[in-house]
Amino acid sequence: MMKLNDCLKASQSQLFRALLRQYREKCISRQGQYILVRGEVPVMLVAHLDTVHKEQVRTICSSEDGNILMSPQGIGGDDRCGVFALQSIYATVRKKPWLLFNCDEETGGHGAREFVREYGQKKLPAVLDDMKMLIELDRKGSNDAVFYDCDNPEFEEYINRCGFQTQYGSFSDISVLAPAMGVAAVNLSSGYYNAHTQHECINRRRLDKTIARVVKMVEAAARDDFPRYEYIECVWGADWRHYGGYVYEIPKNLPKAYRQQYSVLLDYYSDRELERFRQAYGDGILQQLYEDIYGYLEQGGE
Missing domain, CATH: 3.40.630.10 (Zn peptidases)
Known part of the structure; x- marks a missing residue:
């Protein structure tokens, strides 16, 4: 090993x-x-x-x-x-x-x-x-x-x-x-x-x-009585993200240019944290947070 x-x-x-x-x-x-x-x-x-x-x-x-x-x-x-x-x-x-x-x-x-x-x-x-x-x-x-x-x-x-x-x-x-x-x-x-x-x-x-x-x-x-857990697909709309039994709506007032960043950043921040960042620093903070973690992404919109 x-x-x-x-x-x-x-x-x-x-x-x-x-x-x-x-x-x-x-x-x-x-x-x-x-x-x-x-x-x-x-x-x-x-x-x-x-x-x-x-x-x-x-x-x-x-x-x-x-x-x-x-x-x-x-x-x-x-x-x-x-x-x-x-x-x-x-x-x-x-x-x-x-x-x-x-x-x-x-x-x-x-x-x-x-x-x-x-x-x-x-x-x-x-x-x-x-x-x-x-x-x-x-x-x-x-x-x-x-x-x-x-x-x-x-x-x-x-x-x-x-x-x-x-x-x-x-x-x-x-x-x-x-x-x-x-x-x-x-x-x-x-x-x-x-x-x-x-x-x-x-x-x-x-x-x-x-x-x-x-x-x-x-x-x-390894026990015979342990169940097999089936994959059950979640259902959501175009502006929704689903995480382990919880569903969050991507804010309707969020410009399209930032929706991709917002969606991906939910891997590292809660929706409440992201909303506090937006309130304090504006929508542009989403791009900065994304670049800090993932590197530069051009804002091409959806």
Whole structure:
């Protein structure tokens, strides 16, 4: 199993090759797209191998107690924390879950889309139809649970009982995987903060806390009486966004040029926070907030 620092310092291609070697007897791969690792428990854990940072991590700085990690190159906790967590969980549990490591999530979920294409063509193991749930570890913070367009109240209640709180997000690989596979999915916090910025940092204790929780979830799902949670698509209108059982209306007085930014920023701010920003600084603050996180986007409108 790779150490966290090794995951952080590797490029996507280096990480891909290292995982192929590690799971070589149990993996199915599409070179440069995804690695699927066979399991016994009908649960699939998901993480992505790429980061948004242009430089490969060379220097890792840590707090005196070793709990907080940062890098001048951008630490890449999104989603190397998830990559490390999947390996840790797999090594810990007696009955193994399925693992899916995807490439190029940050540029549109290309690895996940290739997986879905081959899944739809019946090129992958038929037992994937029997997954009870999908769990992605690709979310900032310590207790967040994001369901995207999956609106299964029983599944959300189960995840909340496991210690996570429903939050809101715009996209991750499970946004592509869950509807295609017909199974409920959630994206859980993996202990990183300030995503998509040079100030990104990792809190090891909070990452370890999520790992421990997911270990218990995998062990529970190994029981015959654990249910399969169906993917239920949420319904919304053209000016509505849906997040894990909650529906928010994009403000009718918001100019079209800012609606895309507003929608995406809900991955990092609540609608109340965004409205306070608008009241204090005007609509232009949405563009600034977007650029701070995602980089420059020209205002082309809808």
